[in-house]
Amino acid sequence: MKLFPINRKAQHMTETIAVLFIFFVLVAFGLIFYFKWHEGAIKEEQTQARASRAMDTTLRVLFLPELMCTRGDAVPEDNCVDMMKVRSLIGQDIPTIPPNPAPILDPSQSYFMRNQQYYYDVFGVAKVVLHNLDNSENIVLYDKSLSPDPTKQIIYEPTYFIVALRDIDDSTHQSKYGFGYLEVGVYGEVIQ
Amino acid sequence: MVIPHHKKSRTHQNSKGQVELVFNWMYILIAGGVILLFFVGIVMRQKDISEQQLGDQVIHILQSIFTGSGVSENTKNFIDTSGLQHYEFEFSCTDGVSRFGIVGQGGTVEDTVQPIFSPERLQTPRLILWSLPYKLPYKVTDFLFVTSQNTQYAIFGEDEFAAEFVKATGGDSSKPVDPAASPAPASSSSNSNKELSFNVKSYDDDQYEDIDIGKQYQIRIVDIGGLQISPDKEVPISLKNTPDIKATAVVISADHSTATFYRKRANLWKQWSDPIPIISITPDDEKDAAAYAAIFAGSPELYICNMQKAFARIPYVTKIYAGENIASAQPGGKLNMLIDSYPDLSECRNAYTKSDPNIIQTLQTHFIASLACIQEIKATSTIGSCTTLIQTASELNTMNSDTLVSQGCTTLY
Numbered sequence: 001m002k003l004f005p006i007n008r009k010a011q012h013m014t015e016t017i018a019v020l021f022i023f024f025v026l027v028a029f030g031l032i033f034y035f036k037w038h039e040g041a042i043k044e045e046q047t048q049a050r051a052s053r054a055m056d057t058t059l060r061v062l063f064l065p066e067l068m069c070t071r072g073d074a075v076p077e078d079n080c081v082d083m084m085k086v087r088s089l090i091g092q093d094i095p096t097i098p099p100n101p102a103p104i105l106d107p108s109q110s111y112f113m114r115n116q117q118y119y120y121d122v123f124g125v126a127k128v129v130l131h132n133l134d135n136s137e138n139i140v141l142y143d144k145s146l147s148p149d150p151t152k153q154i155i156y157e158p159t160y161f162i163v164a165l166r167d168i169d170d171s172t173h174q175s176k177y178g179f180g181y182l183e184v185g186v187y188g189e190v191i192q
Numbered sequence: 193m194v195i196p197h198h199k200k201s202r203t204h205q206n207s208k209g210q211v212e213l214v215f216n217w218m219y220i221l222i223a224g225g226v227i228l229l230f231f232v233g234i235v236m237r238q239k240d241i242s243e244q245q246l247g248d249q250v251i252h253i254l255q256s257i258f259t260g261s262g263v264s265e266n267t268k269n270f271i272d273t274s275g276l277q278h279y280e281f282e283f284s285c286t287d288g289v290s291r292f293g294i295v296g297q298g299g300t301v302e303d304t305v306q307p308i309f310s311p312e313r314l315q316t317p318r319l320i321l322w323s324l325p326y327k328l329p330y331k332v333t334d335f336l337f338v339t340s341q342n343t344q345y346a347i348f349g350e351d352e353f354a355a356e357f358v359k360a361t362g363g364d365s366s367k368p369v370d371p372a373a374s375p376a377p378a379s380s381s382s383n384s385n386k387e388l389s390f391n392v393k394s395y396d397d398d399q400y401e402d403i404d405i406g407k408q409y410q411i412r413i414v415d416i417g418g419l420q421i422s423p424d425k426e427v428p429i430s431l432k433n434t435p436d437i438k439a440t441a442v443v444i445s446a447d448h449s450t451a452t453f454y455r456k457r458a459n460l461w462k463q464w465s466d467p468i469p470i471i472s473i474t475p476d477d478e479k480d481a482a483a484y485a486a487i488f489a490g491s492p493e494l495y496i497c498n499m500q501k502a503f504a505r506i507p508y509v510t511k512i513y514a515g516e517n518i519a520s521a522q523p524g525g526k527l528n529m530l531i532d533s534y535p536d537l538s539e540c541r542n543a544y545t546k547s548d549p550n551i552i553q554t555l556q557t558h559f560i561a562s563l564a565c566i567q568e569i570k571a572t573s574t575i576g577s578c579t580t581l582i583q584t585a586s587e588l589n590t591m592n593s594d595t596l597v598s599q600g601c602t603t604l605y
Contacts, residue, residue, distance in 0.1 A: 072593055173534075
């Protein structure tokens with residue numbers, strides 16, 4: 001005589017439930033692993049896309065007809081920014097009589113920002129700053145960031161390029177050159 | 193016959209056990225099948241997603257390559273796409289927005305800034321990218337020509353423009369490039385020179401019937417002077433079996449002022465467009481980017497739409513040179529700075545402001561002409577009124593390169 005009579009049906013059901021439980025645990029592990037991997041892959045893709053966008057934007061800025069040093073019909077000067085064009089871009093084309101100070105530069109009023117309906121397609125969400133090493137002036141030519149989102153962190157990745165700054169000497173009317181660097185950065189966002 | 197009770201019960205149990213066994217197996221089969229289908233579904237879905245992602249990645253990588261090639265002027269790039277030769281790329285453009293994607297896959301890249309002139313479709317182991325600056329009269333943008341080594345350009349015409357085009361593209365009058373040849377690495381020199389060139393072949397006027405598409409993917413006949421292609425003329429014999437979409441022609445007028453597109457329909461050349469003005473003021477020693485664009489553009493729509501992008505840029509660039517109120521002849525921008533750098537009664541100041549014509553006037557006319565041109569394209573998709581830009585740009589160029597230079601004044605651009 002058995003001490004504890006076994007209900008075979010109940011035992012069978014318990015086994016089935018245990019097997020199903022283990023199966024679903026394994027599936028859940030698989031899904032968690034997959035989604036973690038997928039999340040990582042998406043972040044990696046976003047980083048790559050941002051890097052690619054940064055390169056595209058930088059190239060566009062370096063060869064922008066609105067900034068570059070042209071020489072009539074000849075080939076333009078590489079890695080050179082025409083300072084007269086830059087002053088035109090930031091609204092300093094109206095002469096200031098010394099010692100009157102130059103107007104304060106408001107980035108939102110730069111030419112590219114005022115004509116955003118066109119230049120957004122050129123630069124996208126990015127920032128373009130010209131740093132003049134001769135007078136330590138930082139000229140923000142374009143700055144369009146992403147809309148703030150509390151669930152996402154905005155990141156900014158700048159790249160720098162040394163450029164020559166061509167200007168005109170008012171007394172001799174000859175070209176004179178200075179040094180500066182262009183900061184071209186793109187904005188991106190990551191989920192917090 | 194009477195079956196004993198204990199035997200009856202065992203028989204009943206046996207048949208019950210058999211049914212249960214069959215049921216268990218069926219249950220296992222169905223459950224296994226469902227689980228298998230579930231995983232097969234996931235695999236298939238992942239396969240589709242991966243293909244879509246790969247397609248998107250390819251497009252975005254190519255877009256980056258296009259951007260890099262497009263901005264640095266006067267550069268030619270030969271891109272090894274042998275790994276992508278099963279993909280067919282398609283290019284289209286409407287209302288100033290060009291699209292580029294892979295045939296049969298949803299994802300496309302749109303662009304409203306960079307003018308890209310290409311055939312409507314490309315399938316190739318090697319892409320060719322060539323950028324040329326578009327100046328009207330100052331640099332407005334860079335044109336990017338996209339083509340392939342298995343797209344043959346058959347050139348008719350014996351003027352300087354034809355010779356210049358054949359020379360610039362490394363064309364050959366002997367033998368078209370074999371498209372089956374696998375691309376050589378860019379570093380290998382002499383043997384690869386042939387492969388690192390466009391598939392351009394020049395023909396004499398009496399060689400019309402000698403045109404042979406061979407193994408090429410498509411052919412574009414470029415008739416400079418208009419002696420070969422005319423409406424309803426029969427296509428060369430060798431092209432009769434070529435699919436209609438793979439044989440097109442463009443006639444550049446003898447004075448290079450217009451381009452007329454033709455396409456093959458039932459073994460005849462059918463006019464695809466009215467003569468489209470070529471808006472350029474290229475000096476003799478420079479390549480005519482707008483005319484070259486007509487050669488590389490696969491259709492009149494692609495040509496006009498991408499030219500629209502270039503025209504749309506003109507007012508923006510002009511305002512940098514002339515200020516934002518140039519429409520009302522109020523100088524600003526770089527021009528204003530140049531004016532202020534000279535004393536009141538100097539010759540240079542006079543050339544900028546008062547002489548007839550002067551730079552302010554000419555820039556004003558040019559700016560207004562560019563706005564009218566854009567307006568017309570938006571309204572009618574034609575560029576007839578843009579011809580005014582040729583005149584205004586020429587005047588501006590003369591003033592900048594001749595008048596200002598001869599008087600020792602600083603040039604505007």
